[in-house]
Amino acid sequence: MSGIATDYYRNIFGRRTSGQLRTLSHVKRFMERLVGDKAFLPALLENVDNSRTIAERYGIDLDPVDILPLWHESYAKYREEPERAAWPVAARWLEYHEELIEHRDMLCEESKMAMVVPRFQTWRKRQILRCDSELGMSPKSITHPALAFELSDGCTGKCWFCGVSAGPFNGHYEYSKDHAALWRGVVGVASEMFGPAARTGFCYFATEPMDNPDYDRFLQDYYQITSALPQTTTAAPLKDQPLTRRVLELFKRYRCVPNRFSVLNRDQLDQIHAAFSPEDLMGVELILQGKEAGIPKALAGRAREQKLTGENNNDAVAGSDNNPTTIACVSGFLVNMPRGEIRLVTPVPASERWPLGYRIVAKRLFKTVDEFREGVQRIIDEHMHESPLPNRLIRFRRDLKYEAGKPHFNLRSRNVHYTVGDNVAPISLGDIIASGDHTTAQLVARAVTDGSNALSLASWLDNIFMQGLIEEDLDDHFAYQTSEDPE
Structure with a gap:
């Protein structure tokens, strides 16, 4: 369906x-x-x-x-x-x-999945609201897919502006009997767990789709399982033209979503126009990355590194440390098949902490379909919270400027102004959260001791948490785990 x-x-x-x-x-x-x-x-x-x-x-x-x-x-x-x-x-x-x-x-x-995995949907909605205030104009083009898959390890492209700093190419995931079985099992689990949201998945990230000569076979499997053909974005449509044409034929057959070619310069534009007719490319958006197009590159990944070191300070790079950007789009699971790796990721402004423009919330490894299912479920259980955790420090998002006031306080980002009621306790909860030195449990205990209604307080905390105003990126490290690792 x-x-x-x-x-x-x-x-x-x-x-x-x-x-x-x-x-x-x-x-x-x-x-x-x-x-x-x-x-x-x-x-x-x-x-x-x-x-x-x-x-x-x-x-x-x-x-x-x-x-x-x-x-x-x-x-x-x-x-x-x-x-x-x-x-x-x-x-x-x-x-x-x-x-x-x-x-x-x-x-x-x-990508909404409230009837399938409510905690995932709540987490994803919170990330979207956060992005809306943290990323300025970028959210208009971010669709927050729930899933992305990588069918290679690294990329042959080496684009100077790569916003996710794709690593060197270390081989592709072959469509062997065993690999195909694992792939179909993984996509099947994703479809079972996430329902319609699995249809928003795609099969590249910090990889070049055309680096995998079996790429179209993986797409065909994905369609058979989810009834959706993933979008293809490639910077190398001329590398393997028969493969590119097979992908375009899949588009003509199923028509689920437009594909995209990243065009690096005018010479490549000439070559693409010579190789493919206008009719061939009706379902392909050409992302014109050359200087002639004047489209700024995100200050993230390789472009950010080069600009900050002075290696490349051309006008094609947008943003600064005071106005960071990202090309990341996934708020969900990023799965690398060659490495057997699951990551939970979400877009953030590129920074020293997250230079690639996305936050890695958790990582796990898998070798079997069962391990994949367990890994995804464990990540959901351990990292997708619907309320602030009681024993963690509670503070406002680091990009928000706090302005005290009664009975309201203000929070200002570069793009959004929030006015928040602060009248559920005799004391200012805004001041306590802004101080950043209380856990949630300590804040609640102090407020209740001063006469606050516990239910009203919990509702107030859940509301500002759901709006994405509370900092969730408090951990400085995370560990790889497999389904066999101890708790």
């Missing part, structure tokens, strides 16, 4: 004719050229009357005049106050693009 997001995405294509899709594919190529090739727009502006000939040089079969509002500065206001009837082709493109944004937002909702 497919999910709501999948059905919506399929309808984006299903309700359009083949002719309409073909036109959209050529508008899409035009827009890719516009962003990724700095010589393209000047050539058009110099000879608007001959713009169709210019477009044809790039395999674009449309008259740019028909989409003038999308590229000519004189029509910039069109995006804000559309008069779409006068520009039907441009209007169809904007409608299509808006539907893709709607689908992206639906993916975030599909």
Whole structure:
């Protein structure tokens, strides 16, 4: 059974004719050229009357005049106050693009799993609320998938801006009989435990999908088990073109989610456009990473390291230590199949403590399907709390500025201002939490001794905890464990 997001995405294509899709594919190529090739727009502006000939040089079969509002500065206001009837082709493109944004937002909702693993859903919701205030504009593009899998160890890409500092390539996870059985078992457990949220999973992270020649076979298994085809993001679509085409064929067959090609420079854009037709790439978003595109890179991982050491201070890197960023998106389990490793992760601003832009909450190892199931369950039991733990220090998130007040206090992040009622106890609970020197149990004992109602106090604490205002990153270390490790 497919999910709501999948059905919506399929309808984006299903309700359009083949002719309409073909036109959209050529508008899409035009827009890719516009962003990724700095010589393209000047050539058009110099000879608007001959713009169709210019477009044809790039395999674009449309008259740019028909989409003038999308590229000519004189029509910039069109995006804000559309008069779409006068520009039907441009209007169809904007409608299509808006539907893709709607689908992206639906993916975030599909990870909800309250009826399957309530503690996981509560933990994930809290991370989303935290990210909304901690990461500024970044949350708009973060869908917080519940699962991600790595089918290789390391990456051959070596992109200078890699936000997760992918390590050197140490081999891929072969689709052998034993590996395939373990893979199907692991995905089956994930589908059983997390229900619809398993459909949001994908099969790369700090890896390059095309480094695994069996990648499409793993995708096929994933679809058969979850009824969802994972998204593919690759910076090497030309490395193994038959493999890339097999992945694109899976997309055409199932149409669950768009794929993405990271394009590192204009030469690679030229090569991709030469190798694949506009129709081939209709379901592929080109992430234009070259300097021509002017898209800033996140100050995380390798880009952060190079900028902070002065090795690379170009304008393509966004952010600073006062405005950190991340490319991480998973709030859930990151599973590396070659290493047999499970990690619970969530996005955070890149920092000295978490330079890759995600926090590692817990790690476990597994060799069998049963160990995988037990490892995931143990992580849930030990790390996904619904209330502040009584014997741990309770303090506000380190990025929040506390401003005392009665009967309210204020908490301010770079992006959000919270006003919190502080009238459930005769003493200021905000002052106590801001001091950071009480455990939850000590805070409760002090407040109850001073006359607070225990139930009201517990509800108040749970509420600010659920909003992501309490610091959860208090541990300085964690250990690998297997299902055989002692408690």
